[in-house]
Amino acid sequence: MNVFHAPSGSHTEMAEMVRKLWEGSGTILVRVCNTREQAFAILGGMRNDLLAHIKTFREGLSF
Numbered sequence: 001m002n003v004f005h006a007p008s009g010s011h012t013e014m015a016e017m018v019r020k021l022w023e024g025s026g027t028i029l030v031r032v033c034n035t036r037e038q039a040f041a042i043l044g045g046m047r048n049d050l051l052a053h054i055k056t057f058r059e060g061l062s063f
Contacts, residue, residue: 002030003031006033012034016032019031
């Protein structure tokens with residue numbers, strides 16, 4: 001299972017491209033969510049370990 005948080009625009013387009021690659025595979029499940037809350041609902045609730053990982057990843061990005 002892969003869950004993508006893709007708020008809008010190019011993020012959503014890229015996540016949908018990945019989802020379509022696995023569509024119909026029968027073994028890989030890909031979900032694209034517009035909000036973090038939707039993604040965490042699929043994953044079974046808020047996960048502090050994932051939130052910390054996301055924060056660390058974002059801090060490492062330079063735009």
